[in-house]
Amino acid sequence: MLEKMIFGRYVPGNSFVHRLDPRSKLLFIFLFIIAVFLANNTMTYGLLLAFTLLVIFISRIRLYFLFNGLKPILFLIVFTLLMHFLFTKEGAVLLDLKIFKIYEEGVRQGIFISIRFLVLVLMTTVLTLTTSPISITDGMETLLNPLKRVKLPVHELALMMSIALRFIPTLMDETDKILKAQLARGSDLTSGTIKERIRAVVPLLVPLFVSAFKRAEDLAIAMEVRGYRGGEGRTRYRQLNWQGRDTLVIIIFIVLVAALFWLRGGS
Amino acid sequence: MKEILSLDHVSYTYESEDGESRKAIDDVSFTVWDGEWIAIVGHNGSGKSTLAKMMIGLLFPEEGSVNVFLEKLDAENIWDIRSRIGIVFQNPDNQFVGSTVQDDVAFALENNGVPFEQMVPRVHESLAQVNMAGFLDHEPHHLSGGQKQRVAIAGALAMQPKLLILDEATSMLDPQGRDEVIKVVDDLKRTTGLTVISITHDLEEVLLADKVIVMNDGKLMLTGKPEEIFAHGEELEAIGLDLPFASRLSRYLRQAGVEIQGEHTTEEELVNELWTSHFNK
Ligand SMILES: Nc1ncnc2c1ncn2[C@@H]1O[C@H](COP(=O)(O)OP(=O)(O)OP(=O)(O)O)[C@@H](O)[C@H]1O
Ligand SMILES: [Mg+2]
Numbered sequence: 317m318l319e320k321m322i323f324g325r326y327v328p329g330n331s332f333v334h335r336l337d338p339r340s341k342l343l344f345i346f347l348f349i350i351a352v353f354l355a356n357n358t359m360t361y362g363l364l365l366a367f368t369l370l371v372i373f374i375s376r377i378r379l380y381f382l383f384n385g386l387k388p389i390l391f392l393i394v395f396t397l398l399m400h401f402l403f404t405k406e407g408a409v410l411l412d413l414k415i416f417k418i419y420e421e422g423v424r425q426g427i428f429i430s431i432r433f434l435v436l437v438l439m440t441t442v443l444t445l446t447t448s449p450i451s452i453t454d455g456m457e458t459l460l461n462p463l464k465r466v467k468l469p470v471h472e473l474a475l476m477m478s479i480a481l482r483f484i485p486t487l488m489d490e491t492d493k494i495l496k497a498q499l500a501r502g503s504d505l506t507s508g509t510i511k512e513r514i515r516a517v518v519p520l521l522v523p524l525f526v527s528a529f530k531r532a533e534d535l536a537i538a539m540e541v542r543g544y545r546g547g548e549g550r551t552r553y554r555q556l557n558w559q560g561r562d563t564l565v566i567i568i569f570i571v572l573v574a575a576l577f578w579l580r581g582g583s
Numbered sequence: 584m585k586e587i588l589s590l591d592h593v594s595y596t597y598e599s600e601d602g603e604s605r606k607a608i609d610d611v612s613f614t615v616w617d618g619e620w621i622a623i624v625g626h627n628g629s630g631k632s633t634l635a636k637m638m639i640g641l642l643f644p645e646e647g648s649v650n651v652f653l654e655k656l657d658a659e660n661i662w663d664i665r666s667r668i669g670i671v672f673q674n675p676d677n678q679f680v681g682s683t684v685q686d687d688v689a690f691a692l693e694n695n696g697v698p699f700e701q702m703v704p705r706v707h708e709s710l711a712q713v714n715m716a717g718f719l720d721h722e723p724h725h726l727s728g729g730q731k732q733r734v735a736i737a738g739a740l741a742m743q744p745k746l747l748i749l750d751e752a753t754s755m756l757d758p759q760g761r762d763e764v765i766k767v768v769d770d771l772k773r774t775t776g777l778t779v780i781s782i783t784h785d786l787e788e789v790l791l792a793d794k795v796i797v798m799n800d801g802k803l804m805l806t807g808k809p810e811e812i813f814a815h816g817e818e819l820e821a822i823g824l825d826l827p828f829a830s831r832l833s834r835y836l837r838q839a840g841v842e843i844q845g846e847h848t849t850e851e852e853l854v855n856e857l858w859t860s861h862f863n864k
Contacts, residue, residue, distance in 0.1 A: 450682045482682045485724035534677035541639050541670050542680070542738065543662060543694035551696050553689035553706070 325385065325444045332561065333375035334446045338455030340562035344569055345443050351573050352432055357581040361431045367572060368435045377445050385441035386434075393430045400426030453477045454554050471547030479535070487528065494523050585617040587746050587778045588638060592647035595633055607633045608644070609801040617745075620772055620779045622789045622809075625798030626823040631782045634798070635750045638780070639670050652745065666695050669739025670748040673755055675731035679723040684715065687723070688738045695742065709737040713767045729760020733767055740771070747771075749781040753788065761785065786827045790848055797824070814846045829853040 328334070333341075355361045372382065404422035411418040444452075457474035464470050498519050499505075505516050595608040608630045615621055625631050636642040637649050640661040649656045651664050672678050681687030688706045697705070710716050713733040723731060732752055739747060749768070753761040765788055771777050781788055789795055795812045797805040799822045805812055813819070813830040820826065826834075829847045837843055847853040 450686075478682055479680065482679070482723065485722075486676050489724070531674075531677045534672065534674055535680065537641060538672060538678035539680055539690075541641065541665055541668075542691040543666055543742075544690075545662065545694065549696045550693050551698060551702070553686060553693055553699070553702050555699060 325381075325441075326448045327377065327381055327445050328448075329376060329446065331374060331376045331446070333371065333442065335561070336446075336565060337556055337558050337562045338447050338451040339459055339556060339558065340565045341443055341447055342452070342455045342459060344565050345439055347569055348439055349436060351569075351576060352435055354573070354576040354580060355428075355432070357579070359579040360576050360581075361428050363572075363575060363579060364435050365431055368438050371442055372438065375442055375446050377442065381445055382438070382441055385445065386437060389433065389437045393433050396433065397426040397430050400429065449481050450478055450554075453481070454556060458556060471550075483531070486531075487524070490527060491520070491524055494520055586653060587615045587617050587619075587651070588780075589614040589650045590634075590637075590644075590647065591650065593637065593644040593649060594646040595630075595637065595642060595644050597633075606801050608637070610647070611798075611801075611803045612647070613796060613803065613806060615746075615778060615780060618772075618776045618778055619794060620792045621781070621794050621796060622792035623780065623782045623796045623798060624784070624789060624824060625804075629798040629822075630801040631798055632750055633801075635670065635748055635780075635782060638748060639665060639668055666691070666742055667744050668746045668748065669736070669742065669744040670750065671732060671735045671739060671752040673751040675728045675735070675755060676723070678735055679731055682722065683719070684710070684721045684723075684726070684734050685719045687734055688741050691738055691742050705741050705743075706737075709740040710734075712740055712771060713737045714763075727760055728756045729763045732756065732760070732764050736764070736767060736771075744777075746778045746780065749779070749783070751782055751784065753783065753785055765791070784825075786825060790827065797822075810846045810848055813848050 352364060355364050400422045401418050402416060402422070404425050405417075405419055407419050407421035407424070409417045410420050410423060447455075453474050456477075457470055460468065460470045460473075495505075498516075503516050503519060505513060505520075507513075508516070590612055593608055593611050594606055596604050596606050598604065611630075611634070623631050623634065633642065637644055637656075638651065640649075640656050643649075643656070643658075652667065654660055654664065656664060679687055680690050685706050688709055689702050692702045692705060707716065707719075710719065713736050715730065715733050715737060718726070718730065718734070723734075726734070735752070736747070747768070753764050756764065765785075768779060768781070769791060772779055781792070783789060789812075790809050792809060795805075795807060795809050796803060797812060797819070804822070805815060805818070813826055816826050816830055816834045827848050829850045829852065833843050833847055833853060843853075843856060845852070845856060847856065
């Protein structure tokens, strides 16, 4: 299940968005998150929403996957919307329900904030749906490369990340196996007081940790005998290549920001 | 013939907390020649993995020396020598570093600074050599144990090693996976003249070897051709090793008074002798 939460996300495809270099995508998303805060009126929020929908359309993601990514955040959006409806008391009264009144400004603010949320979540979901975790790691590594000068172990972090991603399914299988072995021995994880349940988890975690350490040791040996000595002097098998379409993405971003500034209401 | 590897009066003791230290390897010497297939057998804890670790410089002997490609292994040349030896360990999952098959095969190439242009053909070639060419983008958890071990072999081959060490590389596999791996190594040995040292419990693998080394409690007990080794049936069983079915049967037959001339390690040989034996009288 957890595997689905992390991996079920990437859906291979061949759209314009899929084929972009992970660096341009990461850069775009990062800047986009900042740019979203430029919006402050109907026009600008409308533009952001339209742009996001356009990206989704271009990426040809099935809406089902998108909605899955959205589910956990939906509650938050509805909650913010309601809070604004109930507690913002500015502008004309739209609806008078005796117990409370809904004001125009409340509705406006509520909708704006919801769009902001929605746009951010949709965009990052598009990123994770169209980019494999390993590409994201690769992109991060190259983008963060300049930080090596300030002694940030960029290569090591990226390697750790990719090994962690690679071992998640293995450890999942293992957890499953241990769980079944303990269930077969009469361990009960689904009933009893919280204390009892926590106690039942211990026999699950201990073998899992023991084996994870054993794996880590084996892996370290396997890496060493294959000549791993850290990032120094290492070449890369995975090549990223920045193409025309990646530059286009950055130009589109600049145009978008210009448009946001232009349509933005003075404040 | 060229020498590939030799151990010269090598000993090793692990440091243990309880102070009670027994030599894991005790005065072991042998030489491996170019193109040979060596099988190392021995009971659990007899020191086989310790030997393998010394051959690749993960451990250094306390006494004696390990010579690889006629160079004494030391802290100076260890990375160079490692780049010319391939080693595959027991657990298929714990030695798969890359996130896909091709990444894993390229791992040693990346570490040794091989330029990208050379990496691609080498990855493809190595995978073809182990019959895994169609699996470039597969992720490890979608592969069988035998497939993972073959990828591990490809990862070693990518560096074009002269020597391949297998430390119980087939012991966690099902019979089919084991056969696949053995076949791949056997083919490689025949087509490329690769030198193979295989640490194993599997009798079939032992029979493929040119020379067998039997380890017992850290000491080298016997060495010789498989037939010669299996002639020492009782001694082998005394230290907890299995014998091929044909060897065991020959011994029982002999004990029962049937005259058997040669040493047979395969059923076919034994059957051949048995059905002709009557005529020889
Ligand atoms: N890291 C270690 N620390 C202490 N003692 C060790 C260590 N590794 C191995 N030993 C001991 O050294 C001896 C030889 O171990 P080794 O792993 O070489 O045996 P092996 O022949 O490979 O056994 P197996 O067939 O189980 O793989 C054993 O008695 C073992 O308990
Ligand atoms: Mg061992």
